Amino acid sequence: MNVLSGIQSQVFRPLPDVLRAEAIVERLSTAISLGLLRRGEQLPVENQLTVLFGVATATVRDALQTLRDQGIIETRRGRSGGTFIIGSPPANPAALNDRLLALSMAELRDLEDEQLATGLAAVRLVIERAFPHDLDRLERIIRTMGEAETSEACMRADSRFQIELAALAQSERLMTTQMRLLTESIEILWSVLTVETDREWTMTDHLAIVTALRAGDVSAAERAVRDHTARDFYRLIEARLDSLYPVDTRK
Amino acid sequence: MTGLKQQVVAASGLVGDWFSAVYADLVEMAADCERELNAVRGAQSRLTEKHLRAIQPSAAEFLERHSIPEAAGIVLGPGIANDDSGAIEWWRRGDSGNTNRIIFTLSPDVAGFYDFVTYHWFADVVSSGKPAIQGPYLDYAGMDQYIMTSMVPLSLNGIVIGTAGCDTEIRALETVMMPILRQIPADAALVSEFDRIVVGNSGRFVVGNRVKNLTEDSIRVDIPGHDLGLQLVAAPRAHRF
Numbered sequence: 001m002n003v004l005s006g007i008q009s010q011v012f013r014p015l016p017d018v019l020r021a022e023a024i025v026e027r028l029s030t031a032i033s034l035g036l037l038r039r040g041e042q043l044p045v046e047n048q049l050t051v052l053f054g055v056a057t058a059t060v061r062d063a064l065q066t067l068r069d070q071g072i073i074e075t076r077r078g079r080s081g082g083t084f085i086i087g088s089p090p091a092n093p094a095a096l097n098d099r100l101l102a103l104s105m106a107e108l109r110d111l112e113d114e115q116l117a118t119g120l121a122a123v124r125l126v127i128e129r130a131f132p133h134d135l136d137r138l139e140r141i142i143r144t145m146g147e148a149e150t151s152e153a154c155m156r157a158d159s160r161f162q163i164e165l166a167a168l169a170q171s172e173r174l175m176t177t178q179m180r181l182l183t184e185s186i187e188i189l190w191s192v193l194t195v196e197t198d199r200e201w202t203m204t205d206h207l208a209i210v211t212a213l214r215a216g217d218v219s220a221a222e223r224a225v226r227d228h229t230a231r232d233f234y235r236l237i238e239a240r241l242d243s244l245y246p247v248d249t250r251k
Numbered sequence: 252m253t254g255l256k257q258q259v260v261a262a263s264g265l266v267g268d269w270f271s272a273v274y275a276d277l278v279e280m281a282a283d284c285e286r287e288l289n290a291v292r293g294a295q296s297r298l299t300e301k302h303l304r305a306i307q308p309s310a311a312e313f314l315e316r317h318s319i320p321e322a323a324g325i326v327l328g329p330g331i332a333n334d335d336s337g338a339i340e341w342w343r344r345g346d347s348g349n350t351n352r353i354i355f356t357l358s359p360d361v362a363g364f365y366d367f368v369t370y371h372w373f374a375d376v377v378s379s380g381k382p383a384i385q386g387p388y389l390d391y392a393g394m395d396q397y398i399m400t401s402m403v404p405l406s407l408n409g410i411v412i413g414t415a416g417c418d419t420e421i422r423a424l425e426t427v428m429m430p431i432l433r434q435i436p437a438d439a440a441l442v443s444e445f446d447r448i449v450v451g452n453s454g455r456f457v458v459g460n461r462v463k464n465l466t467e468d469s470i471r472v473d474i475p476g477h478d479l480g481l482q483l484v485a486a487p488r489a490h491r492f
Contacts, residue, residue, distance in 0.1 A: 104421065104422030104425055105421075105422075105425055105450065105451070105457060105458045106387070106397050106421040106422055106425070106458050106459065107422065108457075109457045109458055109459055109460075110397075201492075230491075230492075231492045233454070234454040234455075234491055234492050235454075235492070237453075237454040237457065238453065238454045241429075241433070241452065241453065241454075244429075245429050245430060245433040245452075247433055247436075
């Protein structure tokens with residue numbers, strides 16, 4: 001067989017089972033952290049998970065066992081049995097920091113580009129499609145962030161704001177893209193932001209977006225999304241550089 | 252010269268050293284390839300695509316000597332080894348010290364056609380006979396990665412028939428350049444032509460963007476060594492947010 005060219009050789013690289021199990025754990029943990037899966041909710045049965053994730057039964061079992069050991073899920077026997085979400089993944093700043101450091105500048109910028117493209121498309125469609133009372137929902141989320149006392153709570157409000165924006169755009173595909181982007185970046189983002197220093201400007205940015213949407217002002221909405229995205233990623237990039245290439249400031 | 256200027260000049264020296272070492276070995280690799288091509292085609296006057304396989308040891312040796320570049324080889328223009336398309340003999344570093352040959356689609360009527368002849372790294376190197384660098388760019392249908400391509404002319408018995416060079420992933424280049432740039436106590440970036448940022452030392456200068464809105468107190472220094480159009484740009488630190 002010829003050696004595959006370019007990206008193909010990466011695409012078809014075999015995935016070790018252990019990595020696949022870890023990927024499932026990470027996917028489910030992130031979904032629970034973001035509130036996409038809620039406490040008390042039941043997971044699909046094992047066979048279904050095997051098909052959905054496209055992995056072997058043993059891989060799904062390994063992943064579920066890890067989540068069980070972490071006290072995140074619980075499996076009950078009997079007629080109303082099944083696997084249920086019972087806890088939240090513990091905050092793991094070290095793991096989040098590793099994820100940030102593993103991203104190159106080019107990857108961070110590319111993530112920003114996609115986040116920006118998605119945000120711009122969303123506000124354009126929201127202006128076309130949303131009603132004023134839809135926008136009240138966004139304002140409620142901003143108020144929730146105002147009451148947040150931890151960066152985890154800020155993160156949840158931030159992610160709900162962006163998911164709601166995609167939802168108001170009435171686009172399932174935009175929503176899917178937004179969720180994927182959030183699972184990739186929002187936990188990392190709020191691991192470098194703090195309630196004291198960053199909650200205020202995040203709320204101000206969100207409010208600027210809502211105000212522009214209410215006014216039906218496309219260019220103001222786009223500007224607000226652009227500013228907000230740039231601020232988020234500026235902080236991510238600076239945090240990564242300071243951690244990976246510390247500069248002696250005493251000089 | 253101000254203190255900052257001195258530090259930028261010093262950093263540009265380190266950046267230049269790194270590129271000079273790469274380009275010196277690319278020139279050597281091109282000479283090795285010429286030798287190998289002449290040896291393998293023997294009395295046959297014309298090169299064929301099969302002959303090109305002979306340059307693998309040269310590409311592999313280059314990749315052994317330089318750990319940051321990811322792939323190396325030669326590129327011939329249309330009509331040299333193939334009647335109507337070009338030819339690319341390109342080897343990528345493997346996981347276990349081996350090299351893998353990368354296949355490119357060089358016929359225009361097929362999806363995924365790699366139209367390389369207009370690229371700066373090919374057209375300008377062949378016409379000027381001088382080394383060049385291109386990037387950062389998304390090498391669609393080529394490496395399909397975000398890379399810099401470094402090329403020097405490839406000659407056969409005195410006639411330039413194509414280019415010899417290497418591809419370097421941006422994320423790999425960042426690991427060598429960032430420590431140098433972080434020494435500069437200002438917002439600083441290595442830029443290629445059109446002021447496109449290759450590596451920047453802060454959130455103000457991010458790869459792929461173009462340096463703009465520079466104030467008068469900014470500093471611009473050419474990277475010494477081969478004239479590749481690379482520069483270091485530095486401006487007093489300004490927090491954007």
